[in-house]
Amino acid sequence: MDSSDNSRLASKKQNKSFVPDRFRKNLDHFKPESFIGLDHFMTLEKLKAAKRVLILGKRTKFELDLEEWGSLERIQKIYKIQNDSFTRIHESHLRQLSSRETLKRLFPNSAFIFRKDMERNPPSDFDLVIALGGDNHFTFVAHHAVDTLVLGCNSDPPTSVGALLSFHVEDIQKALETNWKNTIIEEWPLIEVKIHYPDGKKVSTLQGISEISIRNNSPDLTSRFLICHGDQMEEQKCSGLLVYTGAGSTGWVMSCENTDTTFDKQSPFFKVYCRELRKKEHTRYTLDHFTVVDRFSLISEMKGGISIDSLAETIYDFPPGAKAEFSLSKKKLHVVVRKL
Structure with a gap:
């Protein structure tokens, strides 16, 4: 669940975490650094040597709504009722399209797919899988990328916190320019x-x-x-x-x-x-x-x-x-x- 979930406790309790x-x-x-060992350096070298890269994108809300409602006119009417949200949603859509194109340019030999194409392009077949979207999209992709490296990239930082996403597209560009110098591999x-x-x-x-x-x-x-x-x-x-x-x-x-x-x-x-x-x-x-x-x-x-x-x-x-x-x-x- 996102942190915006409305669930609240009836009364505030202390965290009585039980540990033997x-x-x-x-x-x-x-200490997190206590987990950095030989496996870390092996996977970091694997990242630097990655040839087969999969970018797994999330379709935007605008794209999904257009498919469901069938026309721009109907979407505009619905968004008008929903707090006159057309401009905000469409601008987010354009930013996400820009993020897609930037990643494709940064990884010219990569494969770019959406979820529906995963069966033909299993993430486990790639050296690096980039989940381009939000937190929920990242966890969906990561379930299918346990046997390889996965990177979370926030497709629209102005509207998404992305607590599980370490990168924006600009960060990936800088990482590539420095051969992933300021990058580590965490084991979750x-x-x-x-x-x-x-x-x-x-x-x-x-x-x-x-x-x-x-x-x-x-x-x-x-x-x-x-x-x-x-x-x-x-x-x-x-x-x-x-x-x-x-x-x-x-x-x-x-x-x-x-x-x-x-x-x-x-x-x-x-x-x-x-x-x-x-x-x-x-x-x-x-x-x-x-x-x-x-x-x-x-x-x-x-x-x-x-x-x-x-x-x-x-x-x-x-x-x-x-x-x-x-x-x-x-x-x-x-x-x-x-x-x-």
Whole structure:
């Protein structure tokens, strides 16, 4: 979810992150640079030597609306109703077209595609994949680029924060001019999810990059589940659960908690946050916001779903009696990041 999500806790709570004593010292002294090792330099050399480059673009709102509504006249009428937004949306459209053309010029031998063309051009076949768009587009692309290098480029900085996007097109031009001198490769952890259904079926979901939402299929109904971590187990009733990495710590959970919840994107753990706990039962919960360095599990007591990185394509059924196990993946996402 973007940080503009309107969810808020009914009452402000402290972050009672639970970390086993044997891990606390390591986490307290965690430094991002401690992750820079041989693999980092190997991937940086791979970046400098990259020949096969894929630019995976996002279609603009204007392009999508024109396709849906069929004519410029109809779009203008709709945008007029929507706070007279035609000028703002069209100017953003033009800036994004300019970003596309600039990247094509910077990488003249690259392939440029949209999402619909991914099957014919698998990102894993390329040395470098550039996700040109916003945060949600980046996570979509990154799911298909776990086995290569991925770079997030903000297609329209004036209208997009791009918390996961380290580059603007101008930054990429400077990086190429200096042979990627002020660039590093970060290794972001991934969350592995395995769902065991009551009928015996087992499903491994796409791995989570940013955040995973577990909630009732009906947003007006309470989310209910048993949550298990270490030797603790409790039933929770709330509006939903967020499981998030450092990459997701700037998004939905921050708007819920209304405090600084951020931590480094390379941190070797993830966190779990329970949204909008029932007030009268708040003091009974001990697993409302905690840190996971290994794994935890949920047992569903609802007709629910598990949504990976807020993408419509990655929602999995979570019916009563289903059990979901969440753990750190052995794989990591290799992200090209600009030094600030």
